[in-house]
Amino acid sequence: MKKIFLIIFLIITSASCQWIKDSGTPFFSMMNIKIPPGTPTFQKGFRDGCENIVYARGNPLYRAKYKGFRFDPKMIGNSEYRFGHSRGQSFCFMHVISNVHNSADNYLNYYDPTMMAQNYNTVGDGLFDGGVFSQSLTTPGNGIDGIFDVLQKGGGGTTGSAFSSNPFWAGGSVGQFFGQGYSGSYYGQ
Amino acid sequence: MVNKSTLTNLKKLICLLILFNSCACTKYWYKPMGWIFKNIPKDGTPGYKLGWIHGCESGLGTQFGGAIYQSFYTWKRDPDIASSNPDYNKIRKRYKKELKDINWNNTAEIKKNLNDYNTVFWMGHYFCRQTIIGTLKTADMAPPVADEERYDPMAHSLGNIFKMTGIGDTRIGTGLW
Numbered sequence: 001m002k003k004i005f006l007i008i009f010l011i012i013t014s015a016s017c018q019w020i021k022d023s024g025t026p027f028f029s030m031m032n033i034k035i036p037p038g039t040p041t042f043q044k045g046f047r048d049g050c051e052n053i054v055y056a057r058g059n060p061l062y063r064a065k066y067k068g069f070r071f072d073p074k075m076i077g078n079s080e081y082r083f084g085h086s087r088g089q090s091f092c093f094m095h096v097i098s099n100v101h102n103s104a105d106n107y108l109n110y111y112d113p114t115m116m117a118q119n120y121n122t123v124g125d126g127l128f129d130g131g132v133f134s135q136s137l138t139t140p141g142n143g144i145d146g147i148f149d150v151l152q153k154g155g156g157g158t159t160g161s162a163f164s165s166n167p168f169w170a171g172g173s174v175g176q177f178f179g180q181g182y183s184g185s186y187y188g189q
Numbered sequence: 190m191v192n193k194s195t196l197t198n199l200k201k202l203i204c205l206l207i208l209f210n211s212c213a214c215t216k217y218w219y220k221p222m223g224w225i226f227k228n229i230p231k232d233g234t235p236g237y238k239l240g241w242i243h244g245c246e247s248g249l250g251t252q253f254g255g256a257i258y259q260s261f262y263t264w265k266r267d268p269d270i271a272s273s274n275p276d277y278n279k280i281r282k283r284y285k286k287e288l289k290d291i292n293w294n295n296t297a298e299i300k301k302n303l304n305d306y307n308t309v310f311w312m313g314h315y316f317c318r319q320t321i322i323g324t325l326k327t328a329d330m331a332p333p334v335a336d337e338e339r340y341d342p343m344a345h346s347l348g349n350i351f352k353m354t355g356i357g358d359t360r361i362g363t364g365l366w
Contacts, residue, residue, distance in 0.1 A: 056319035059327060069241075069316050073233035076305055089315075 033095055038084065041075070045084025048072060050092035052085075057096045216242070220261045222249060222324070225317055235288045236270075236302025237309050243267065244313025253322045255330070270306050 033050060035043050048070035055066040075081035217223035229241050243265040250262035269280050280303075281293055292298050 052316055053319060056316055057323040057326075069228035069230065069313070071230065071309065071312050073230050073237050073305070076237070076308055093319075 033092060039080060041078060041080045042084035044072070045075070045078075045081040045086075046088035046091075047084075049085035049088030049090075051088075053089050053093045054096050057093065062096070221258060222321060225249070225320060228316070233309070234302050234305050235290050237305040239284060239287045240270075240306035240309035241313035243306075244310035244315075245317035247310075248314040248317035248319075249321055251318055253318050253325075255325065258321060266310055267306075270303050271310075275303055 035046055035050075038046070051066045051070045052068075054062050055068050058066070071085060072081065215223050215226040217226055225245060226242065228245075229238055233241070246262045246265040249258050250264060252259070254262070267280070267283070269275055269283070277293065277299055281288065281291075288302065291302050
């Protein structure tokens with residue numbers, strides 16, 4: 001039985017032989033990012049660009065590992081280096097922002113010295129309990145309706161803005177949006 | 190009433206703070222995140238270094254940094270250096286100290302430095318802008334949208350960057366790194 005498992009395991013792992021072919025490929029530590037094939041100049045650019053953004057958007061662990069800004073002044077006129085740099089920067093940006101998350105215990109109340117887990121309804125300014133989803137849809141100035149206040153009144157809450165009326169209610173109950181007028185005669189009135 | 194020993198301790202603390210801060214040895218050691226200017230590459234041309242500093246200041250002064258950083262930093266790109274027909278004399282006089290190592294009789298060298306400035310400006314801008322947003326996100330602080338309240342002491346405290354549950358959580362097995 002063990003032999004069968006071993007054979008299956010070997011078949012699966014060696015099926016593409018990718019791990020043998022890529023065994024010498026340099027990886028970014030803690031990132032599992034491969035430096036793509038290319039000329040040494042391109043690869044240097046890619047590595048520098050990647051290091052830039054991994055430092056900038058990574059958490060303190062990455063900041064301890066990587067050294068910060070990297071753009072070789074001697075290579076500034078080298079378009080291949082610059083190309084690699086920009087590619088490394090954008091590729092690693094997507095990687096680092098998708099991999100560094102909030103912690104799982106984010107819903108613990110930081111300001112509560114007992115660090116007890118909070119009611120899900122009341123965290124995040126009470127999204128469901130006292131927040132926008134808990135309030136009446138139809139009460140002016142509250143809940144979802146209140147979100148549109150800023151469109152109507154501007155950021156200051158008092159002055160006019162691009163929308164003079166609430167897009168929710170703008171057309172009355174006949175389906176218009178953004179307050180465009182309608183011909184009464186269309187409805188036979 | 191504050192007693193004498195408290196005052197002495199306070200003085201010691203202030204001295205230590207000044208000492209620690211001055212150890213940073215950067216141009217903007219007194220500003221928030223002044224340490225970031227230590228990232229400037231040492232072997233760049235004078236134009237490269239100036240462009241990086243201006244870019245970084247401009248990056249930190251964007252809305253990504255929020256009201257606090259915007260009070261310390263702002264847009265710094267020099268319009269004369271960025272111009273397609275730069276006035277060399279004007280630039281030389283403006284940056285006597287920063288660009289003193291340029292041979293102003295050598296047009297090729299001047300052009301190289303100004304080109305470096307313009308190229309590196311955006312590199313520094315991008316790097317510093319991303320670093321500030323990265324730092325603030327460790328405290329779950331997203332960039333404020335326009336006209337949002339400027340300062341909320343509960344949510345925007347600078348001390349929040351030490352909060353353990355933000356994006357920067359490095360405790361093993363909690364932040365997924």
